[in-house]
Amino acid sequence: MFDGGLSLRRLRRRCAARVRELPMPDPFDVRALCALVAGQRGRPIELVPMTERQGVLGLWVATDDSDLIFYEEATTLPHQDHIILHELCHLLCDHYAAPLPGAELMPHLDPEMVRSVLGRTGYSAVEEQEAELLASLVLQQAGQSAPPPAEGLAHRISDALNWADPR
Template sequence: MSRLARRHAALLRDLPLPVPFDVHALCEQVAARRGRPIRLLPMSGLTGVCGLWIATDHTDLIFHESETTPPHREHIILHELAHVLCDHHPAAGQALLPGLDPAMVRRVLGRAGYSSAEEREAELLASLIRQRATADHTLTGRLRTALDGNGCG
């Protein structure tokens, strides 16, 4: 198993997914585990990016494109959350948001602000989280059906 696959397996193993899956509930769980809030902030017209992670001294801010479909919006949030989970660092944070006080912002990540390897890792982890959530939901549904069918419900 590759180093990246082992890293993702460990991250997924330690990541409790809400059932039924809800990306907002997942963000709350990750925030509680990290001991710092995660705020999801919809924005329209994010220039050149679909999502953006800004880590201040006390809060993680995840901006996401609001003018898109719900599944795409969820994937954008999962992608930015994957950057948080992987503890990625920006390549050029101040260039993305020049008006922000650099003393307030610890990290800024947007599609233009991290390496290709980090982009691929976040994209893969976001997809794996969604895949696991779908599998968990399917398994839960099958268990309910089996229990209901046997008069155990």
């Protein structure tokens, strides 16, 4: 049995069903996936880079007319993509919790708006596991039409160094 009375098998089935409903870009790109999901939902998703925000790497803020996904800018592109995908998965799963007790993470937003719109600051263990599982399944699905990341990385390094094929 899994936390909250939800079995891991049931959670995996629920996430697999969500992946089947996603409009997967080909070739896969997290930012393109966000644009496709926004189009499918009829609601814009804005990706907002942030830096050094008290240990927060990613955050999803739902407003009345759009969704904002904040992600750490001072990290590698693959890590940024993972953060964005994780937050997108919270959005896809409709995860919400308690209101944010301040707007120090997003100084350009009106604090009154943030408190009334954000809807959550943290997730339960089950919600975190669901977002991570869904993100993993999305990447697994994307891997079916793209070369495995390790192979792609080896080829990019090889090309950059003008080496022969590493295999």
